[in-house]
Amino acid sequence: MRKKIVAGNWKMNNDLDASIELVHDIILNIENLALDNTRVIVAPTFVNLHVVNEITAHSRVEVAAQNMHQATSGAFTGEISAPMLNNININTVILGHSERRTYFGETDEKLALKVATAIAHDLDVLFCFGEQLEDRKTNNHFKVVETQIKNALFHIQPSDFGLITLAYEPVWAIGTGETASPEQAQEMHAFIRGLIKNHFGNEIAENTSILYGGSVKPANAKEIFSKPDVDGGLIGGAALKADDFVAIVKAF
Ligand code: PEP
Numbered sequence: 001m002r003k004k005i006v007a008g009n010w011k012m013n014n015d016l017d018a019s020i021e022l023v024h025d026i027i028l029n030i031e032n033l034a035l036d037n038t039r040v041i042v043a044p045t046f047v048n049l050h051v052v053n054e055i056t057a058h059s060r061v062e063v064a065a066q067n068m069h070q071a072t073s074g075a076f077t078g079e080i081s082a083p084m085l086n087n088i089n090i091n092t093v094i095l096g097h098s099e100r101r102t103y104f105g106e107t108d109e110k111l112a113l114k115v116a117t118a119i120a121h122d123l124d125v126l127f128c129f130g131e132q133l134e135d136r137k138t139n140n141h142f143k144v145v146e147t148q149i150k151n152a153l154f155h156i157q158p159s160d161f162g163l164i165t166l167a168y169e170p171v172w173a174i175g176t177g178e179t180a181s182p183e184q185a186q187e188m189h190a191f192i193r194g195l196i197k198n199h200f201g202n203e204i205a206e207n208t209s210i211l212y213g214g215s216v217k218p219a220n221a222k223e224i225f226s227k228p229d230v231d232g233g234l235i236g237g238a239a240l241k242a243d244d245f246v247a248i249v250k251a252f
Contacts, residue, residue, distance in 0.1 A: 026245060045066070095125050130145065165211065
């Protein structure tokens with residue numbers, strides 16, 4: 001059975017004290033919840049990964065990195081490698097977030113390399129993709145998503161696909177307060193599962209978690225998560241407040 005996942009992307013927010021306080025609050029508030037088959041993940045900035053990971057060691061909360069370089073070491077000033085994440089016991093990395101694509105020039109081709117490196121280092125990948133508003137207005141959203149997935153993920157060996165979680169994040173809904181309707185999310189998630197099924201087979205498609213991201217809040221989480229092909233959420237703004245994030249976890 002595929003996992004339900006709620007992942008909080010803290011982006012470039014929260015200094016050390018704020019990160020410690022936030023993760024403590026989340027741990028405290030979810031420890032008594034019945035979270036069968038549900039993963040709760042937080043993604044702090046690189047400088048706070050290690051300490052947040054130590055704090056979560058005996059809890060239900062997992063910690064992910066927000067990015068990673070495709071090379072394993074070398075002259076790449078400012079970058080972080082997969083072995084470095086392995087070394088501090090980080091097991092998950094977010095790749096392909098739209099902010100990385102838009103502001104840091106991450107292409108599908110570069111992301112394919114990053115995905116391959118992450119897999120080679122046994123890291124779970126939370127792979128993000130999604131169309132721009134213009135793509136949706138011109139009815140190109142399915143084509144865009146298909147191309148992003150094919151380019152970055154279809155090189156993966158089927159036996160490795162268990163490391164992949166997909167996160168559909170329409171760019172027009174990220175940080176804007178605009179959310180895809182539950183029906184729009186379901187329609188796209190079903191399409192994505194169909195793509196995975198055609199290429200990797202039914203079993204892999206059925207076992208792949210597909211998260212929705214884009215202005216998920218306590219008020220809309222339940223309805224979005226109720227859709228059959230929506231297996232959870234990647235949360236930005238609402239992940240910065242323990243109460244909101246925990247309310248979204250409870251929406252399951
Ligand atoms: C995100 O950045 O992945 C995201 C979904 O942000 P927000 O929830 O703020 O739209």
